[in-house]
Amino acid sequence: GKLVHDLAYYWPQYTPITSSFAWMKCNKEDVEDCEKFLRGQKIITRNGRRFGCDLKYVRMSLVGKEEEFKLFLERLLAIQGTKLENEIKRLHRVVGNASVDDYHVVVGTGSTQLLQATLYALCSPSDDDSNPVNVAFAVPYYSCYPELTNFLRSGLYKWRGDARTYNEGGPYIEFVTSPNNPDGTMREAIVEKGQGKLVHDLAYYWPQYTPITSCVGYDTMLFTFSKCTGHAGSRIGLEMAERWEKLRQVVAQSGMFSLPHYPKQHCLFTVKFSTQAHPAFAWMKCNKEDIEDCEKFLRGQKILTRNGKRFGCNPKYVRVSLVGKEEEFKLFLERLLAIQGTSNGIN
Numbered sequence: 001g002k003l004v005h006d007l008a009y010y011w012p013q014y015t016p017i018t019s020s021f022a023w024m025k026c027n028k029e030d031v032e033d034c035e036k037f038l039r040g041q042k043i044i045t046r047n048g049r050r051f052g053c054d055l056k057y058v059r060m061s062l063v064g065k066e067e068e069f070k071l072f073l074e075r076l077l078a079i080q081g082t083k084l085e086n087e088i089k090r091l092h093r094v095v096g097n098a099s100v101d102d103y104h105v106v107v108g109t110g111s112t113q114l115l116q117a118t119l120y121a122l123c124s125p126s127d128d129d130s131n132p133v134n135v136a137f138a139v140p141y142y143s144c145y146p147e148l149t150n151f152l153r154s155g156l157y158k159w160r161g162d163a164r165t166y167n168e169g170g171p172y173i174e175f176v177t178s179p180n181n182p183d184g185t186m187r188e189a190i191v192e193k194g195q196g197k198l199v200h201d202l203a204y205y206w207p208q209y210t211p212i213t214s215c216v217g218y219d220t221m222l223f224t225f226s227k228c229t230g231h232a233g234s235r236i237g238l239e240m241a242e243r244w245e246k247l248r249q250v251v252a253q254s255g256m257f258s259l260p261h262y263p264k265q266h267c268l269f270t271v272k273f274s275t276q277a278h279p280a281f282a283w284m285k286c287n288k289e290d291i292e293d294c295e296k297f298l299r300g301q302k303i304l305t306r307n308g309k310r311f312g313c314n315p316k317y318v319r320v321s322l323v324g325k326e327e328e329f330k331l332f333l334e335r336l337l338a339i340q341g342t343s344n345g346i347n
């Protein structure tokens with residue numbers, strides 16, 4: 001045979017320093033026709049088919065004007081997402097706790113900030129209605145929600161109390177915390193009305209705290225790295241299951257305190273049956289009749305907890321953090337044992 005070399009672009013401005021075209025392949029499984037897909041994103045290329053190839057390929061010209069090239073790169077970046085966004089999505093895909101396709105990722109300084117941003121975003125300032133939008137969450141609720149909702153004294157939204165007794169007309173926002181802080185239960189929306197917007201706070205929906213029973217896909221989902229990695233403090237490497245086992249053993253010594261029981265479920269992440277929840281907090285109730293304020297009582301025994309009152313509940317309840325340092329946790333168990341031994345625990 002005889003070869004004809006078409007060297008039209010074999011010039012130093014094109015090669016090897018740069019090439020006049022980028023021969024690009026799209027690796028996304030759900031994109032069959034890359035040229036069509038990119039056209040939808042305002043990137044004009046030539047279809048791989050025209051070069052006798054697969055539709056997954058495109059040829060992109062790199063010899064246009066400088067502004068065109070910049071725009072192309074910007075649009076390509078926007079399609080791909082930022083590195084952080086991609087890593088966040090990858091993590092959720094691996095764990096299988098939340099849908100990520102077709103979702104926007106908004107990053108904030110912790111989910112406290114994101115909760116504020118969500119409230120603002122869901123209460124359009126241009127609404128004619130000058131009444132603040134009602135915000136509700138069910139008792140026992142995460143103790144910071146009331147402060148967080150009212151902190152800015154916004155005229156756009158206002159905390160209206162327990163979602164279980166919420167009974168007002170008009171638009172409202174309900175925070176659904178699942179697993180819940182403080183009691184670790186799995187929750188669903190409570191207010192039964194059509195006009196509400198839901199914010200799902202999924203801070204603890206990770207397999208170290210609870211079985212991952214489904215890949216959820218709510219409109220607004222809040223996660224926080226502090227609970228996922230445990231980096232807020234020296235929590236890295238914790239095994240929650242062991243701590244719960246030890247705590248349950250100590251509490252079982254007497255009937256003085258009780259802890260919630262969680263159903264055994266199948267976790268899609270660990271692929272195990274009989275997985276129980278191991279929440280980051282223990283929602284503990286004091287059963288001794290003469291102790292009205294459990295937090296105060298425990299403080300007297302050098303155990304620091306958060307009062308049930310702060311979660312909209314009875315002061316017989318306290319929330320104990322189980323994600324502290326190992327020495328702190330040991331000390332807590334020792335002191336709890338000592339109380340039960342010396343103060344006539346109900347047997």
Ligand code: PMP
Pocket residue numbers: 109110111112113142177180181201203204224225226
């Ligand atoms: N939501 C829940 C249910 C929480 O328990 C917490 C932290 N305790 C937050 C939100 C706030 O998370 P961050 O520290 O990321 O602001």
